[in-house]
Amino acid sequence: MRISQLAERARLPVATVKYYQREGLLHEGVLTAPNQAHYDESHLRRLELIRALVGPAGQSIASTRRILTAISDPPTSEYDLLGIAHQAVTPAPERMPATFARAERLLGHLGWDVSRCAPASVAALEEALLGLEAGGFFVEDEVLERYGRAMMGVAVDEVDDVPTDSPEAAARFVILGTVLVEPLLLSLRRLAQQTASAKRFG
Amino acid sequence: MRISQLAERARLPVATVKYYQREGLLHEGVLTAPNQAHYDESHLRRLELIRALVGPAGQSIASTRRILTAISDPPTSEYDLLGIAHQAVTPAPERMPATFARAERLLGHLGWDVSRCAPASVAALEEALLGLEAGGFFVEDEVLERYGRAMMGVAVDEVDDVPTDSPEAAARFVILGTVLVEPLLLSLRRLAQQTASAKRFG
DNA sequence: ACTATTGGATACTGACACTATCCATTCTGG
DNA sequence: CCAGAATGGATAGTGTCAGTATCCAATAGT
Incomplete structure (x- = not known):
């Protein structure tokens, strides 16, 4: 899946998806070329989670980053x-x-x-x-x-x-x-x- | 009480008090001259309430205005x-x-x-x-x-x-x-x- | 009389969450 | 195989929000 498709399925502008990536909220896709990457369902699910956190839960981008980090790198x-x-x-x-x-x-x-x-x-x-x-x-x-x-x-x-x-x-x-x-x-x-x-x- | 005193007692910059007044959160003082006004305890209490609403309660200025309006002009x-x-x-x-x-x-x-x-x-x-x-x-x-x-x-x-x-x-x-x-x-x-x-x- | 302060208006700032533009590459359809 | 669309990556711009700061003519206090 390319970025435009990912963005469409998440109902977000492509620019916003790029922004979340820049901010470290969304992990990178698999690069198939210097300017081409593939995304999968994990990216879509992550985007839905991000929207839930910054939307209804009212979290900031910074707080969302902390939360996502804590989830993917939990205390032992x-x-x-x-x-x-x-x-x-x-x-x-x-x-x-x-x-x-x-x-x-x-x-x-x-x-x-x-x-x-x-x-x-x-x-x-x-x-x-x-x-x-x-x-x-x-x-x-x-x-x-x-x-x-x-x-x-x-x-x-x-x-x-x-x-x-x-x-x-x-x-x-x-x-x-x-x-x-x-x-x-x-x-x-x-x-x-x-x-x-x-x-x-x- | 003049504005500088009011601001000091509320532990707020004068500019912020003026801002709340502009935004219609704080009622005006009694004008004693075109550029002189007196404030009283009601202004101080109002400022404390505003700070409680925009601070711990996390309300926006617009929402705070709605809340204060509803309080001072309650439904019959x-x-x-x-x-x-x-x-x-x-x-x-x-x-x-x-x-x-x-x-x-x-x-x-x-x-x-x-x-x-x-x-x-x-x-x-x-x-x-x-x-x-x-x-x-x-x-x-x-x-x-x-x-x-x-x-x-x-x-x-x-x-x-x-x-x-x-x-x-x-x-x-x-x-x-x-x-x-x-x-x-x-x-x-x-x-x-x-x-x-x-x-x-x- | 002279300095500080005031009310009122207007302009500026910094943070935030995007959004848009640019560019050199790469993909795609005819 | 080639023109036009799309891509990753970087950088710059936008709108909103909550203050801050500056300016002004008009007092206030000394």
Whole structure:
């Protein structure tokens, strides 16, 4: 398959395919001549994955590159797979909050072990809590813990579902499960809110 | 308070404050002369809210403007408050998916009433499901429903917490609760995953 | 009176995700 | 076998977004 055919099947302009190649998101085709290369189904699948990441999942090109690298070159140990996956997804924490006071308090209440959590993730929680505060939106501890328990409910099932046969499969599952499921969860929350609201007020 | 003082207290450059004013995110101060104005605490609070929305909540300037407009000019009826809130937050659905087949099937399984949901939200769900598919990440119906039930669990509590005394308070609660809580939920999910993973493999 | 600051307008910047152009080769159809 | 289309690779340009910076005449404070 030549590039124009690949681009057509992926419904992308040829220039965009070249761009993804330049950015290191799409592996090169097999050169049959200095200016001729062949592409196969793996290139098409990769393009679909890229579009899913930069589209619905809202990832940047840089973040997408980190994610794809982590998938194709997964950590050997399963131990900190999640940490590495989250690190790939979490953009460089531009400026760490000075303290994680609020985050650590909440994690304490939930009985989660802070020391086993990636600092970037704790920082993200702290930032989210600061954001709520800055918006003058005060959430009671009880409600925060309710959110935490709800997310733990889904997380436990997700961790159970991680395939343990190969590191590649595990990495792919964890990374895509983190990134691609997020828009799913958010849209489900909005729909659930509307349904709950209709039931209560409608 | 003059603009330089306002900017200093908000820890923003003066030029940025002027920019938010130009963009209609920050109301004008009281002019005491053709080139002199006074600002008060309401301007400071508004700036903090803007920063929370464009920062942690990841909203664009245009979306932030819609949100602020919806808050300061809330719908009179409580009926479709959520619809309006979500509409304010959901960017113009650049290109609607042709069908909502997957989304409607899932909503049917969950027993949620599609007809009472904002089309934009259903479209978002459809896009999320398409994104998963494009990433070659197949999620079983059972798992999807688990996600849905988990989100309904938090949504029911959230809807119960909506203040019913004034439309302004209700609008503020709903809109900020939608937008500012999203990063909170996502960071909690990641931390929950790490905790669950540590418990299982560590 | 004189310097700093202000509101308001306009112009500029840097990052980002493409998109277009160029060019020397190579493939393809008649 | 040869003209015209397509290719890989490099480089340059585009549109959008979120600020920044500059300029100005008109105050403000000292």
